[in-house]
Amino acid sequence: METPPHSLPEMDNLDPDEEAFWLLYHQLNPLDSYKVILKRAGRSSSDSDSETDTTFYDTSQSKITFLDLPVVAKKRILAYAGLLRPCLIDVTYERVRVDNLRDKTAPATNCTRSLMRETRGSWTTLVDRACDHPRLPVELFHVSHAVRDEIAPIFFGINRFSVMLYSKLHFKRFCNGIMWGIERLKYLHIDLGPRDNRFLKLAPGIHRMVFNIWEEFCQLATERMLSLTYFSLKCRIRDLEVAHKLVSPMDIFPIVCQSAVHFNQLRDDDLRIVARRTCRWLVGDRTKEITFPYLYLPKEVQLLILEQLLIKRPDPYIAATDCSKGIVTLQDRGRQRTTLFPLTCCGTCSPLQAMCFCHARQTAYSTTCSCFSSPTPYFLVSRSFYEDARQIFFSKNNFAFMEEDPEHMMRLLLHIPTSSFMQIRHLTFKFPLAFRNTGRFTHRNEDYTLLSWAVLRRFIREHFDVSRLSLTIVDCGTKNHIPQSVPYRNRYLRKLLRSFADLRGLRDFRVYLADDRIFEKDAERAVMGPACIDRPKPSHMPFIGSKHLNA
Ligand SMILES: [Zn+2]
Ligand SMILES: [Zn+2]
Ligand SMILES: [Zn+2]
Known part of the structure; x- marks a missing residue:
């Protein structure tokens, strides 16, 4: 929010939503309400905590409360207070986040870091890390039950959360942190470890603990995470048996919109089948009979679908710095590559921009990966499908x-x-x-x-x-x-x-x-x-x- 909250901006430049927001904001005697919000967020210079009223502003001066504001205004206030963050929120590290180095007067909406490039295994990708937003002002959740109920759908519906579940303590903290709004949680990335870069096994100790945590999590997801829409999972696995055991409690998982699973930085085709089946299952592909009446579509629509599938796909074999839209490289894709030239992630594989889930040269699957892959499967459908697909692929x-x-x-x-x-x-x-x-x-x-x-x-x-x-x-x-x-x-x-x-x-x-x-x-x-x-x-x-x- 660039305009200072205590001045009314030029009305001519605003859309109707914003105009309504600022009119209302002005009525609220914003100088006072601004101070109170800052105090609640723990960002005021004085440490007074004498306010005990149950709303965000001084009730002695106006009868309109935070609860009466339109949603767009609530979102703006929450964003300004630092409760809505465009960056990925790492639940595990949020409690130890240090914000001493930041300029305390800067709005909590600002973040000076952008996505950073990370190379893991065969892939290089942009991930959402090392953000320097101030700590979430969770004190605001304690204002009142009514305010908390109002905040929950916005806080859990817009923020994207990532969590490491390496130990029971991690899981307990995760539950404590989100239980009050778990029904509203929309974005979640889980890193199951196991810790110390180990692979998960069917063995006692930390392996059994990870399975126990995972089963509890799946139970929780099934019963309570009814708004979950974007979900990704990372767990280091190299045995098929272990993968089967891990995905079995997901049978009753809620259906999500986008999902991704990562098992291993090396390629294992058998494991990848499990990852693929799990992701498809999560997005609702749960019966074998699902068919799409493609051939009954008008020809123009069929061709539009083929264009979506076959052209302008990012080729992972082109370096990230190259301007390469719509280019398909002719090269030996099976050849060994040095890590000096990692594959370039398409950028759409992770529902939360947490890591790379692209399919080539690793054991991962994503329902949203848009990387170029061989068109041969489309060429094998039928003679007429082949003619259309080939014409589009080669000419465009x-x-x-x-x-x-x-x-x-x-x-x-x-x-x-x-x-x-x-x-x-x-x-x-x-x-x-x-x-x-x-x-x-x-x-x-x-x-x-x-x-x-x-x-x-x-x-x-x-x-x-x-x-x-x-x-x-x-x-x-x-x-x-x-x-x-x-x-x-x-x-x-x-x-x-x-x-x-x-x-x-x-x-x-x-x-x-x-x-x-x-x-x-x-x-x-x-x-x-x-x-x-x-x-x-x-x-x-x-x-x-x-x-x-x-x-
Ligand atoms: Zn940030
Ligand atoms: Zn990727
Ligand atoms: Zn991809």
Whole structure:
């Protein structure tokens, strides 16, 4: 809330809800009510706790109480007091949250931290951590039963909660903290451990304790968490038996809207089936007979659904920093990757932005993961489904090679039929930062590489619909890693790009050369002819976006 609470802002700029709120707020003699709220929130400079009235403001001056305010006003007041937090609330650590370092006069709605990047196992993702909001002013819950009943649906309906249940004490504190509004709890992420980075087993000690806590939690969820809508669970498991035992008490869990489960940072297909079945079960997929009458839908609607499924999916094999919307990379996805190049999370897999639940290379499942995955299952449904899906997949995505080796590209292309190539409209060659793979070319001479490129271009001429194909070449340069090699590399690239002249007839040809910007126009003219001289620059290019184009 940017406007100070004691001044009436310009009414012309407000929507009707806000206008009603400020009028009412002003009537409440806000200077007094503001002080009282701050005192209740424990943020006042004086430590007086002499107020014993049951409402948020001084009743001697007005008859309207907090309870009479419209919901939008209540939400604003709660947000200002610090009870509504846009960041994930870690219930386990909330009680030890330190806010000494903060500026006490800053509104409790502010948080100076944004989402932070975290790499775990094969994935890198943005998570909601290390927030510096002040501690929740839970003292406000003790004002009165009436106020608490009013606050509960807002507090538990808007805030997102994460909790670690590693011990009985954690579970007890969790219960104490939420029991008064448990029926209203909407967002919950649970980390079941076990602690010390162990895997859960069918064994006594902490393993049995975790199972006991979990059974109690499931009982509680079934009986009381009737508003639960977004739920995710993390538990370290590597045995199928253990997974079966863990998910069995979830049989009677309430149905939620979005769910995600994470068992292991390494991939285990059998365990993943359990995770998937659990998530589907949680979102209400509880009978085998559920079918959707897709084929009875009008054709236009069918195609819209296929577009949702097959295009503009974030490809986890592209680095997070690349501008890569709608790009499908052509690469060997089964190849071992170093942790230096983790997969990029789609950002939609965690209902609470607590961690990554994407499916590849780990044992996890999320009902909301939007990562690109192979379209083959759609191609196998039926002949007509295949034709529609294939047409959309190949014609509407931009396919990109991520390496510079034409022989490797040829090997990848061998698995795709010519009829599919004919539908491809956008193809991109991304040459990675040159210092990463200089070693790959040292044993070959330049002529040999250029010859391989000629073979690849001939393949494109013969198998693609060249008149409808737009080709883009993005060279990321050397970033001056080895300055003395730049002239040699530029000379090689110029030679290579001139040889693309045998692809004349392309619908479009664009080039970006990080180390040789002045040659871009010449390279494009070699393929497109004089037609491309006066055309405007593109506003956006794959992998580089728009940031370097005007440099
Ligand atoms: Zn925060
Ligand atoms: Zn993810
Ligand atoms: Zn994903």
